[in-house]
Amino acid sequence: MTHPHATQHAAALADHFVSVILEGDPELLVSNLDELDEEEVRDVAKRLAIFRLALIEELAAQPHAQDEDEDDDCDEA
Known part of the structure; x- marks a missing residue:
């Protein structure tokens, strides 16, 4: 199951990764x-x-760890 904010979180994380690479070794x-x-x-x-x-x-x-916890809760119900 996809977390509702997965895309927003992924975009922020991707932007962070790109920023770190550009600051450290932009030629990558x-x-x-x-x-x-x-x-x-x-x-x-x-x-x-x-x-x-x-x-x-x-x-x-x-x-996501949170998704796995939610799946476990559904299995117990």
């Missing part, structure tokens, strides 16, 4: 933007957005 996600033309910068931004969305979807699909 994006190339040196100084050397790129405008179209290439847009392509990099698009790839980063696609990565973020995929990360959100995968994180939202993960089971």
